[in-house]
Amino acid sequence: MSRQEPESGDDSKQGGIQVIARAAAIMRTLSEHPQGLSLAAIAQAVRLPRSTVQRIVCALEAEYLVEALGPSGGFRLGAALGQLVHQTQTDIISLVRPYLECLSNRLQESVALSKRAGEKIHVLDRIVAERDLRVVFPIGAFAPMHSTSAGKVLLAGLSDDEVRELLPDPLPLMTRHTRDLPALLAELAEIRKSGFTFDHEECSEGISGGSVSLDTYLGRYAISVVLPAARAARHIEAIREALLACKRDIERAIGRAACRR
Structure with missing residues (x-):
């Protein structure tokens, strides 16, 4: 043998x-x-x-x-x-921050992690871009859901009936670009298909942003790129691709639906 x-x-x-x-x-x-x-x-x-x-x-x-x-x-x-x-995976901020830093470095723009707080968005963490013309916003800031890209991607996770129940009608007009409720509901239908949205000065004049939702076992969040409106239009596709790639990387590591083969 x-x-x-x-x-x-x-x-x-x-x-x-x-x-x-x-x-x-x-x-x-x-x-x-x-x-x-x-x-x-x-x-x-x-x-x-x-x-x-x-x-x-x-x-x-x-x-x-x-x-x-x-x-x-x-x-x-x-x-x-x-x-x-x-014991080891309870802090969404520390888990996501390295990905936010990579996203900000890739695009050279400010980025944020947010969650829903009633009918507003609450900024949990942010990376501010190191460039002359940039958007700076404080951690802990609140903004209306209906007029921010972060808020809209999270609203897209609700049904239209739930959105109508959550938001006032008419919606508060933040700028001349803020959408009314019928237009918002139409946009949410598109977000559910694409997974991405952009706001063009809908919350603050001169500021635009793109967002995707982040689905993790710790809950549902939004990651956003926030930048001056003056250079937003020509970078939407690059922002979309970078955000979707960042979302995939994070959800592959900590998402509820990650790593399925």
Whole structure:
């Protein structure tokens, strides 16, 4: 009988990476089914043999990252996972800031992270561009949802009925460019398709901005590029591409729907 050769360092490393990737796929699948799934259902979802899934699930169960549902069979995510998330992934600002810095450096414009606060937008963090003509705004600032690109991408996550219930009619006129409610609802329909919007001096004269929504397990936010209106029109496509790329990078790392294959 010939003696089996030990695994090389590279083979062992690749095997370890494959196991981690498979375990991550199983955990993502279980995150989408909080009621739990059987081993057969997990195997079908991740396209792996049932025996492979069983070995990985047993290892995850030993670390309390997955737990059995009891006599009914099946598995769901375990309590240890929630503890890890609570201890290490609770601050959206520190998680997103490196991406905001990259976005600002790429475009040489000011960028912001915002969330909804009633019928207003609340600025949680911002990076101010290092250039002569730039937009500077304070952290903690509030602005109307209906007249800002950040507010509009978050409103697009609501139904039209919810928007009508949330916002006054008529909408407050912030500038001569501010949209009325019918025009806003039409724009929201377009945002739901494209995932991006731009405001042209709708909140403040001389200031424009583009935004995308950010969907994470910590909630729904908006990331925005804010710049002088004088140079906005010729850069809309570059801003759109940069924002969508930034959104993909962040949601791949921390989004609820990240890394699906």
